Amino acid sequence: xxxxxxxxxxxxxxxxxxxxxxxxxxxxxxxxxxxxxxxxxxxxxxxxxxxxxxxxxxxxxxxxxxxxxxxxxxxxxxxxxxxxxxxxxxxxxxxxxxxxxxxxxxxxxxxxxxxxxxxxxxxxxxxxxxxxxxxxxxxxxxxxxxxxxxxxxxxxxxxxxxxxxxxxxxxxxxxxxxxxxxxxxxxxxxxxxxxxxxxxxxxxxxxxxxxxxxxxxxxxxxxxxxxxxxxxxxxxxxxxxxxxxxxxxxxxxxxxxxxxxxxxxxxxxxxxxxxxxxxxxxxxxxxxxxxxxxxxxxxxxxxxxxxxxxxxxxxxxxxxxxxxxxxxxxxxxxxxxxx
Numbered sequence: 001x002x003x004x005x006x007x008x009x010x011x012x013x014x015x016x017x018x019x020x021x022x023x024x025x026x027x028x029x030x031x032x033x034x035x036x037x038x039x040x041x042x043x044x045x046x047x048x049x050x051x052x053x054x055x056x057x058x059x060x061x062x063x064x065x066x067x068x069x070x071x072x073x074x075x076x077x078x079x080x081x082x083x084x085x086x087x088x089x090x091x092x093x094x095x096x097x098x099x100x101x102x103x104x105x106x107x108x109x110x111x112x113x114x115x116x117x118x119x120x121x122x123x124x125x126x127x128x129x130x131x132x133x134x135x136x137x138x139x140x141x142x143x144x145x146x147x148x149x150x151x152x153x154x155x156x157x158x159x160x161x162x163x164x165x166x167x168x169x170x171x172x173x174x175x176x177x178x179x180x181x182x183x184x185x186x187x188x189x190x191x192x193x194x195x196x197x198x199x200x201x202x203x204x205x206x207x208x209x210x211x212x213x214x215x216x217x218x219x220x221x222x223x224x225x226x227x228x229x230x231x232x233x234x235x236x237x238x239x240x241x242x243x244x245x246x247x248x249x250x251x252x253x254x255x256x257x258x259x260x261x262x263x264x265x266x267x268x269x270x271x272x273x274x275x276x277x278x279x280x281x282x283x284x285x286x287x288x289x290x291x292x293x294x295x296x297x298x299x300x301x302x303x304x305x306x307x308x309x310x311x312x313x314x315x316x317x318x319x320x321x322x323x324x325x326x327x328x329x330x331x332x333x334x335x336x337x338x339x
Contacts (some may be wrong), residue, residue: 009124016120017042041084048080049121057125062132077121081114088113148313167192167217170224181223188220195246204243207281211235211274214253218272221257225268229261232271242276242339245314249274249283251307252332256287259330276339283334289327 017038024034052073060069171185195213199205218231253272260268268288275282311319311334320335 008127012120012124013042013046016123037088041087044080044084044087045117045120048076048117049124051076052121052125053128057128061129073121077114077118080117081110084113084117085110164189164192167220170220174224185220185223188216191216200246202246205246207239207242207244207276210244210246210249211239213247213250214272217250217253225257225261227267229257229268229270232269234271234273234275236274236276239276242281244281244336244339245310248307248310248314249334251304252283252285252334255304255332256285256330260287260289279337279339281334281336281339283336284331286329286331289330 017035021031021035021038024037025031056069056072056076060066060072167189171182171189174185175182192213195209199209215233218233222229222231253270256270256272260270268290269286270288271284271286273282273284308321311321315336318337320333322331322333324331324333
């Protein structure tokens with residue numbers, strides 16, 4: 001990058017000198033004299049540009065001291081314009097006596113010299129500022145991405161223990177009853193742990209794996225609640241080449257079981273409908289609500305809040321999450337576009 005930067009500056013000054021040589025030579029056709037004239041002015045221009053580039057730019061402009069930067073830049077240009085005017089006056093008299101200039105102290109001549117010096121300064125500093133801003137934006141984007149990835153890991157670390165905590169509670173309840181289903185459920189829990197340790201660390205997983213995890217979770221919950229819950233799970237026949245982030249759908253199912261069965265004495269109804277349409281995923285979960293509504297079961301669970309944050313980070317405007325909550329039914333509808 002540094003070598004590229006150096007070659008940019010070298011190329012710029014070569015091009016700048018040649019262009020101004022052609023402009024000067026256009027008056028009398030003296031290319032050699034015009035080239036020497038430009039070379040004689042080059043050191044002063046280099047001094048002004050790189051004094052600004054290495055001192056004024058980082059000390060003032062890049063630190064937000066805009067007024068100070070422009071004041072010192074104007075002072076520098078005025079002083080340099082004064083000296084260039086004197087140098088030009090003497091050089092013209094030496095190199096081209098026919099163009100002898102008697103207006104040494106004419107104000108517009110000083111202004112002309114100042115503008116000539118300002119032209120390379122504006123170009124070099126302008127390009128440098130644009131480049132530095134682009135680098136700063138790139139770094140900002142990298143930091144933002146690192147922040148998002150850290151937040152995603154944090155949210156997933158919350159989802160997994162929360163999910164496993166509920167599962168362990170289920171098994172504990174059955175173990176108190178000396179249920180024969182306990183060993184099978186422990187095996188299911190082993191599968192969940194395996195998923196948490198290996199699959200959930202991946203950025204994306206096949207949709208089939210998320211469906212399998214939902215199916216296992218439903219089986220686990222049905223084995224606990226038996227006839228207290230009626231479940232209708234509809235899923236697509238083909239999910240080939242469709243990938244999603246791990247544990248992005250399961251928390252919604254977990255939330256449905258949690259809030260439909262808590263404090264409920266009647267049969268709870270849960271309907272899960274998963275569809276894929278071209279590059280869009282549609283996921284709807286409906287659950288009946290407990291007739292014995294308390295303050296505790298009206299609050300949204302930790303898993304549901306975390307999944308909303310994950311969806312915002314991962315998909316942004318490419319997803320829609322609609323939540324409808326009424327006295328009898330709780331519904332979530334998730335749309336993910338551009339799978």
